[in-house]
Amino acid sequence: MRVGPSTIYPTKWIYMKPGLPLEIIDEYGHWRQVRDDAGTTGWMHSALLSGLRTAVVGPWLKANAMLRGSPETTATLIAELQPGVLLSLRSCTGTWCSVSVQKHSASGYIRQNMLWGAYPGEMFR
Known part of the structure; x- marks a missing residue:
């Protein structure tokens, strides 16, 4: 990450x-x-970025987030x-995201508001 949009x-x-996960906030x-x-901003060359969606379990959380077997608060608990924790995002409904835990075999659903890397209410497949 650089201070400005050039190698100079x-x-x-x-x-x-x-x-x-990084949020793109401007282009040049x-x-x-x-x-x-963490809120750190700077410039990166587009060749260093990927279009694959990732997220982290919210750094602001005071407790663990629940990974569930289906998008319901009563669904089977897979992991805390x-x-x-770094996650791969598969899809989001605006309320729940289908995720997999990177470097582990765990996958399931997590509340979207527990993630940094998907906007509140954002939907995608």
């Missing part, structure tokens, strides 16, 4: 873990201004996910 600008931050040529889940 100094490096602001180096992300060591691939696949972290091949450069994208992005924001991460700590804040900051």
